[in-house]
Amino acid sequence: MTVFLLLKTLHIIGATVLFGTGAGIAFFMLMAHRTRDARIIAHTAGVVVVADTIFTATAVLLQPLTGAGLAMLAGYPLQHGWLLASLALYVVVGAFWLPVVWMQLRMRDLAAHAAASASALPPTYFRLWRLWFAFGFPAFAAVIAIIWLMVTKPSF
């Protein structure tokens, strides 16, 4: 296998990890939230924080590296239309993902506190939940747009 194809395989694995972990986390957080059970929410949010650290953060760091390697080997300058658009969208994804990581930590702690003190989930938890949910849409839309740009490589 050539270096290019090896890098491309790693790059595509990175894309599936980014998309798959994101979609999985969104689903399991939603399922936990729907129980309204502070113990279940605290546990799920805790697992989600670990999953984001191991899988998402690693893929977030490696994706631009494998991508830059591919661009170099294929001879695409990074300011090339679809590549530049993808990089801009990648910044958008990061701008929505970083606050989401913080929100997950806060939601985990608020739910753990509610479970430990046998009290109801506080209004701050529900505010964070709505914001967390809303931030997922632009982030997912941007990831899908990047995948589309990478696959179709439109000339504009």
Ligand code: HEM
């Ligand atoms: C962050 C900076 C990124 C750079 C510089 C970059 C660069 C590249 C380049 C140059 C290719 C073309 C390889 C070829 O000519 O066959 C490619 C392919 C691909 N990229 Fe990226 N990429 C980046 C991020 C992403 C992200 C975030 C995703 C998805 C989550 C992604 C998904 C893909 C996929 C699926 C392909 C394969 C397309 C195909 O072979 O038809 N890339 N990338």
